[in-house]
Amino acid sequence: MASSLTKDSASTPGSEKTFFGHPRGLATLFLTEMWERFSYYGMRALLPLYLIAPGGLGMSPATATAIYSVYLSLVYLLAMPGGWFGDRVWGPRKTVAVAGAIIMLGHLTLALPSEGTFFAGLGLVALGSGLLKANISTMVGQLYDGPDDPRRDGGFTLFYVGINLGAFAAPLIIGTVGENVNWHLGFALAALGMALGLAQFLIGTRHLSPASSFVPKPLSAAEKASTLRKGLIWLIVAVVVYGGLVASGTYTLNWALVPITLAGLIIPVMVLARIKRDKELTSAEQSKVSGYIWFFVAAALFWMIYDQGGSTLAIFGESSTNTVILGFDFPVSWYQSVNPVIVMALAPVVAWIWLALNRRGKEPSTVVKFASGLFLIGVSFFVFLIPLTMAGDGAKVAAWWMVAIYFVQTVGELCLSPVGLSITTKMAPVKYGSQMMGVWFLAVTAGDCTTGLLSLAGVDLNKTGIVGLQAALAVFAGIALWMYRKRVKELMGTVN
Template identity: 75%
Template structure:
């Protein structure tokens, strides 16, 4: 972990104030490295997952089932981010939750590394649980390093932290993907476990540089609440155990008995949470209006992620079958395509930041709603581009540059929608639901991936031109609709731009 030579930028009382990390509190280096290694393990495993599921030497599943499993896995990770944040707030505190999460993720990857098909899905479950526990809490600890929202270093700190995410995501397919595809699938999963182990070790060693607030449980459960929560959890676990025992005993069990309920939950939970917030009589008229406006952003984000996340499943399986992965006579692993997005993010993020700043100085920066509309249109265009290699690949191979172009369109759309979505969520959240609304934003990913999973489960071939064209048209039309109703949405947003 490198430190900055500048030693006067940390404020008194900040952990590690005598040493800094690029001008930021020393604890940022710990969290940067933890997140980098966790993302290395996560994206490395994710790059292998759809390919392993369809490979004859893997599980040998059909493409539709593989896409459904992938979608369920990703949607579950984001679904569990809300209870993960709850554990940090009410049970263990952020620091302890992240340490436990890292251990669970590492255990999950080790289970995936076992050469037995029977334990594979249990390994996926462990990784999903650990990722959900870690996701919200590590970001919370980054915020703890600074002196509140007004600290001028805060936004820069999150930017540095975000670079750790993309560094891990960029390197993972190149390393884990190569070993998994070229040497042994399970050795690739084992490398993911090693990555998480490295992240966990350095987190435990460097945790002395974190804020003391990260060890505090902000709102601990009372004895009565703890007993009630445990009782409810045990009842639901008992119901699930009895139900699935009956299903298995009667010979009716298939993978759909797990996947379909998870996908339905992925759709029902986001709608239920938003409806509960909207019905709260304690909210002021202004807060109610902002929640109504936020629903537009939530639905738009769900459509966006439904298409965007297929970059790791539908596109990956297409590339495995129909893309010429040779450069100058040398064959590279198909999983390497998963490194295109993070490297584009790192290259284009400063460009977008400069553009928005330049336009803002001239009073011409697009509003949040216009940026969202642009993001939707771009992700729709990416699938219109996808139609071209789909048609050209009929019985043959197409250039890898088609995949790069598709990811370029998706990444530009991501940079217009994702950072803006995080920002607008914090601005439009009612004070009473400030923390929960960030979980609601992650649930948009859950909803989008749940739709993809349900389509695949019920036999929709997502690599067919008609389906791809329909998804592309849906995104573009949604973007146009958001733009057409931008004035109405702006009124609902109140003082938020």
């Protein structure tokens, strides 16, 4: 899964060390993120299944995949303005509190048995997640005495454990209730999870750094007026356009999905082009931006396939896998717990391997790690072709095929995702130090929007030909990146 947004911040260390040797405020943020991820991944595990279920919205797999992909892309697309809002308007602490309330309201809206309110609920959860994602990790950084504090990396590691604990438990609890009892009760449990996270965040705010309450770069009066005016103009345009479509009876779901999908593809290109054209950048920074584009494209392709683990693979699991092991019939949503448990098991192992190779002077370069991640995500879909072919005549395949696919994908994630966060901070021009973390998440947006666009175009992503094509594309791209590694390293300059 994509890691949470991190960025360096001026910080004030906590006065106590009561959470595994770390400032006490880390416990507050750890639990907040754990419960937020519990609510998010629990809802996400149910989403594609609810969309296609006869007792749910009864949609086609293609439409369900499109909605799922657009929803994920929105979460990451909104992370950049979410970070801007924390920096310029409310400050991280207040923004996270408001975000938690919006997420809780979104899940409660999803729990209402109405198709109209369902999509409003998705929008609220996406908005709240975007606001929270950028700011909660900033507050983790603020607990430490600057980027050189020796406890800092360990603090973020513990924080990442909280993410995966929530992601692991959510499908087991929310998925079981949603599938076996009532879909909307499952969504309500997600709201309860966020409520618990918000409550303990508000109780524990006294342990956070005072810096989390300050607005780093507040908007001037003129900027506030300009921002409000532009926002109102766009709101009026949207109301007029979509109000007219509804009034004329021509509105369909695609009128919402297609613009969002196209925006998710266009905005990342525009942002990168704007940074690349900035004449204030030095020649070295320009070179690094050119090198970063290679990583951005590779990441977009990676997430395009990886995030289908919750849509294409989940739908295949629902229709074509045998969910009985040793006489126990488990809910399909439980497959979504495989990734986080593998992450928690393998992350320390992979980190140890990199350190061991580094001591011997044999640690792979960033480019090679990226190429490996891209190659492995392609291999995972080649593995997917085997059960997909076996199930072609309507047969049910063993659950272990799904586990094998998720295992290969997770190893690929550990090669690419943490490295991507690190290389983004290293290659960011000074002028765009904070914004580049948002750019990294736009790679997720671009990948998910590509999946959404294919689904909206009527492409069946569960067909062997399409799966094979995506697998071959990723493997070929991974090999190409490895072949051009020297050229990319030249563009990276002094960054390794």
